[in-house]
Amino acid sequence: MKIDSNQWDIVLQGSSPKTGNQILKLLPVESEVRTWGEEIYFSIPLSLPEENAQSIVSLGDVAYWPEGQCFCVFFGKTPLTSTLDEIKPASPVNVFGKVLGDLESLKTVKPSVIALLERI
Secondary structure (H helix, E strand, O other), rough: EEEOEEOOOOOOOOOHHHHHHOOOOOOOOEEEEEEEOEEEEEEOOOOOOOOOOOOOOOOEEEEEEEEOEEEEEOOOOOOOOOOOOOOOOOOOOOEEEEEOOHHHHHOOOOOOOOEEEEOO
């Protein structure tokens, strides 16, 4: 994932492998970033059902949000989160990946910039 001059690698893993494979087929894709607490999310042109959807995620999880048709990256607390042990998305998400590397740098991402998802 590239945003501005930063890049984060994402490895496919998690409880929603079909979701991850569908997103891989879609790449490359660009979209405008939105933030919600310490979550980056952006719409992608894909409508998928829930697949082992989770209402609690872990630090660094990458997920698809079926309700909003969005790609999500969780790097800290959302407005619904009380502790980092229970990071809560707005509604259940399909976790299909994990961000590798520095999660702190995700805190510098501002809304309205363009994110690029591509396979490397």
